Amino acid sequence: NAGVTQTPKFRILKIGQSMTLQCTQDMNHNYMYWYRQDPGMGLKLIYYSVGAGITDKGEVPNGYNVSRSTTEDFPLRLELAAPSQTSVYFCASSSSGAYNEQFFGPGTRLTVL
Amino acid sequence: RKEVEQDPGPFNVPEGATVAFNCTYSNSASQSFFWYRQDCRKEPKLLMSVYSSGNEDGRFTAQLNRASQYISLLIRDSKLSDSATYLCVVTHYNQGGKLIFGQGTELSVKP
Numbered sequence: 001n002a003g004v005t006q007t008p009k010f011r012i013l014k015i016g017q018s019m020t021l022q023c024t025q026d027m028n029h030n031y032m033y034w035y036r037q038d039p040g041m042g043l044k045l046i047y048y049s050v051g052a053g054i055t056d057k058g059e060v061p062n063g064y065n066v067s068r069s070t071t072e073d074f075p076l077r078l079e080l081a082a083p084s085q086t087s088v089y090f091c092a093s094s095s096s097g098a099y100n101e102q103f104f105g106p107g108t109r110l111t112v113l
Numbered sequence: 114r115k116e117v118e119q120d121p122g123p124f125n126v127p128e129g130a131t132v133a134f135n136c137t138y139s140n141s142a143s144q145s146f147f148w149y150r151q152d153c154r155k156e157p158k159l160l161m162s163v164y165s166s167g168n169e170d171g172r173f174t175a176q177l178n179r180a181s182q183y184i185s186l187l188i189r190d191s192k193l194s195d196s197a198t199y200l201c202v203v204t205h206y207n208q209g210g211k212l213i214f215g216q217g218t219e220l221s222v223k224p
Contacts, residue, residue: 033211042117042200042214043157058211090156092212101147102212104156 002026006091006105013081013112021076021108023091031094032074033102034058034066036087043090049074081112116140119201119215127223130191134218136184136201143203143213146177148186151198151217160186160199191222 007022025032030051035043045058049068063085065077074093078085088109092102119136126132138146146163161168163175163184174187184201201215 035212035214040216042216043212044214045211048211101159101162104158106156107154 004091004093004103004105006089006108008108009106010109011111013078013110015081015083015112017081018077018079019081019110021078021089021091021110023074023076023105024072025074025091025093025103026072027093027095027103028071029093029095029103030071031096031102032068033092033094034064034074034076035090035092036060036085037090037107038087046076046089078110083112086110086112114139115216116213117201117203117215119199119218121216121218123219123221125221125223126191128191128193130222131187131189132191132220133188134186134199134201134220136186136215138182138184138201138203138213140203140205140213141182142205143182145204146175146184147202147204147212148173148175148184149200149202149214151200153197157200188220191220193222193224196220196222 004025033048034046037043047066049055091105094100094102148160149157150160151157163177167176172189176185198217198219200217202212
């Protein structure tokens, strides 16, 4: 079991560029989440999904989009990168939402210059 | 006001010390409570869930006071390997299981 995997590990973008952060889990979890973590801060929820084909906004969704076409994959899209999106992005999954442990991927460190 | 607030830290303690972290939450509808641990530049990992009756896992004890909306984590006999940031987390059942994180309290255990 690989658990939750994320690619890339690091990326530098120029202002206005676009990119997709990939997230895959092999635990057959229905629930998946995207968080961002700024230096010295806790994690903030960007988007989440309770199953394939269902997504919903979290606390800080502006500037991001997601899709969930399969149970395994939950990519996060940045359309017009801005310096404010410089952060570490974590993807997570869980089997049944609030009751259960969330398993996190190793993170993607994104810098927008 | 932040929904989950923790002691600002950092806590610098010698090996063998007992250290306690405090956390308050503002939403009385919060239903599940956890402590996650995050090592430097790594992903968070579940340390322990927090139950209403309190619970213990080895050197770690977690307490919940719903009336005061307060959660605590006690670490006894601190080890060097306990050095990390400890994140207080709450969830609401009707919000897709999303976690609400405190900003974290950094612990540094010195020899």
